[in-house]
Amino acid sequence: MAMSGQANYARPVTAHGTDRPLPLSVDRTSPVPLYFQLAQQLEAAVEQGRLAPGALLGNEIDLAARLGLSRPTVRQAIQTLVDKGLMVRRRGVGTQVVHSQVRRPLELSSLYDDLEAAGQRPATTVLRTMTEPATAEVAAALGVAEGSEVHLVERLRSAHGEPVALLRNHLPPGLVSLRTEDLEATGLYRLMRAAGITLHSARQSVGARAATAGEGRALEEEAGAPLLTMERVTYDDTGRVVEFGSHVYRAARYAFEFQLLVRP
Amino acid sequence: MAMSGQANYARPVTAHGTDRPLPLSVDRTSPVPLYFQLAQQLEAAVEQGRLAPGALLGNEIDLAARLGLSRPTVRQAIQTLVDKGLMVRRRGVGTQVVHSQVRRPLELSSLYDDLEAAGQRPATTVLRTMTEPATAEVAAALGVAEGSEVHLVERLRSAHGEPVALLRNHLPPGLVSLRTEDLEATGLYRLMRAAGITLHSARQSVGARAATAGEGRALEEEAGAPLLTMERVTYDDTGRVVEFGSHVYRAARYAFEFQLLVRP
DNA sequence: GCGTCGCGTTTGTCAGGACAAACGCTTGAC
DNA sequence: GTCAAGCGTTTGTCCTGACAAACGCGACGC
Incomplete structure (x- = not known):
């Protein structure tokens, strides 16, 4: 040369x-x-x-x-x-x-989008939508007064007809209207974006624990089976808390993958 | 005004x-x-x-x-x-x-540093250090030929005298010298940095599963107890794979916390 | 043979200026 | 009263120019 x-x-x-x-x-x-x-x-x-x-x-x-x-x-x-x-x-x-x-770093993604991107054809069953007084834990996460009214949504997410995760979300009142047909057609994050909320960041905690009897029934696992747990508090770009989620995933069907970068 | x-x-x-x-x-x-x-x-x-x-x-x-x-x-x-x-x-x-x-996004951190930062006084017991032929899985992760010699380190990480995690790491040969006394005094990442390796990124997968009998004995849990699992492939700044880790954590004692940002 | 110096290359940092696009408020018209 | 247009503000984008610092290589001296 x-x-x-x-x-x-x-x-x-x-x-x-x-x-x-x-x-x-x-x-x-x-x-x-x-x-x-x-x-x-x-x-x-x-x-x-x-x-x-x-x-x-x-x-x-x-x-x-x-x-x-x-x-x-x-x-x-x-x-x-x-x-x-x-x-x-x-x-x-x-x-x-x-x-x-x-690969790219993990984005602030919803399970729904993750499954859809993986070609898994996600389906959602809404188990409950209701308004209830905030417990101490929920109030602390959402930054509202204990006992004030908050929305609760419980959904079962499936792929290929098999249950994957049990999703419990608490939301501050007045942000999004939670209609069952919308919740079953798409993911919660898409509904929020459609409502004009700009998601900004989330704080997540991922752990594991044994399934309770009720969780076992919903997820078609036995009580005591290992579950992957995720708690997430999501903020919009003004710093408001827009969602607090406590989710459990079947260990055999789901894992979190992400890329970490060293900050120079 | x-x-x-x-x-x-x-x-x-x-x-x-x-x-x-x-x-x-x-x-x-x-x-x-x-x-x-x-x-x-x-x-x-x-x-x-x-x-x-x-x-x-x-x-x-x-x-x-x-x-x-x-x-x-x-x-x-x-x-x-x-x-x-x-x-x-x-x-x-x-x-x-x-x-x-x-909070800050999760850095590419070691369990050792995490525990130390939390004031937990980590301790390490080296269970095994040896050289063995790479299995198909390890060879794929490290990017070496199947059957070629790689290093294996197995450690038990404790805090406050109680076991927290069982750490299995495979490393390509010739990168770091793995002396038991060094491994028990500090974390693996610090040894790598001291050897002149600049860590750059890692691909992680976090899941859950039930403990095997051997894992139960090491971690003072029962067989079948839920464990948090993490697999990680770490790259240095030239793109070389420098480590492949398969770790299991006691679910009651550890969770991953991290911050996600939406990329604009 | 071997280490040291110097040099060119390349990125890192910083200045100052210019115009475009988005946003919020006020003003005006209807 | 309500909606649209106008206007100033602020960030977004882009340019030109300059010097400093780190790196790798060759040349030189020993």
Whole structure:
């Protein structure tokens, strides 16, 4: 490989080890931000293997010149991919694609969406919807006064006709109207989004315990069978608590998978 | 509140509702980046309640002028806090502190560090360290050939004299020297970091199952007792797999807590 | 042979400016 | 009274330019 200079420095972005440069371009007439267009194209290239793991991205200045962009814009695009864990920057070396299967971090997802994405055809049976006075635990989680009225929803989530999870949710009053037909047609999070609530973050606790007799009956397990438990408090973007969920999953049918990144 | 203009627009950063501005300053002689200094001060103010939830941060231009910084630098500082979920930006409104208890996202942490941080005084007993041929499952996780030699470590982790978890780790050969005295004095991740390995990300799966007879004996539970299980594949920053762990936790003694953020 | 120095490369940080888009409030018309 | 338009505010995006710090490699001296 004859190169003019001395050291073997980073070559431009090439497709899978060849010297053919990756086709990258941005559309300035599009309302999509330029940095976002570039980030999407790079991410697609990584996912499709056109940018091999370990491949160097070529320096930011050249990349910017090639695309007719400024360096900050290119940096912003790369930064979003670094934040996702797809790439690593190294001063004096360059930016390279991280080796191997790095999946996306777990999103704030609903079980319904998870199952649907896995092609499992989720179904929901509403067991109860009612309004009741908040217990101490529920009041603390929702940030309301103990004894004040809150909504309770109990649902059984199944996939392929087999029960997967028992879902108990408490909600502060007046946020969403909980109609049984809506709850059985889709997930709770979709209903909230449809009601104009912007979900922001959630605090989860995942543990395990033995099934009670009632849980066993609902989930078609024996009493004492191991269950995976999840408690979640969800906040919207103004910091309000919008939901407190206490869910139990059949251990044989469900596990939480997620990706952790070290914050640099 | 007499203001010159018409609408009640964002006031400057004030301490807890008063009109006393927050003391913010940067040290240009410090090697710490300016944006980082500012981010730290703002984060500390939020944590100490000097910046109340919902408080507006005042517009970026004024803030930059007050600190003698440029707007991009101020934006970079704020952006890190937005990424952490501490603040929310809204165009035409301003940046405000998110309400209430938003904790940090779960870091790629070791059980040892978790317990130590919780003041639990962890102790480790090494049950086995050996080298063995990789099974199909282990080989797939570590990315080595089936049957090639890999290290295996089995440890019992206790807190306050009571067993908490049974830890089985497989490691590719030649990465770290696994001496029993080191393993009992600290956690595996610390040993890796000390060996010059930069941890980058991990893929985890959390589930539940019933304890086997052997697990029951080790953890002082009965066979069939519910256990929390965690499998983890850890990568360093070059994408190498550095560890594959299969851990079981006593359900009564441990749960995973973490914070999820919605990616905008 | 081997370690050290220097140099070029590349990313990290920071400045200052400009225009566009979203938001909330006020004003005005009906 | 109610709804629409207008306007100022604030963040979002993008540009150009500059210097500093870390890294890897070759060249040099021993």
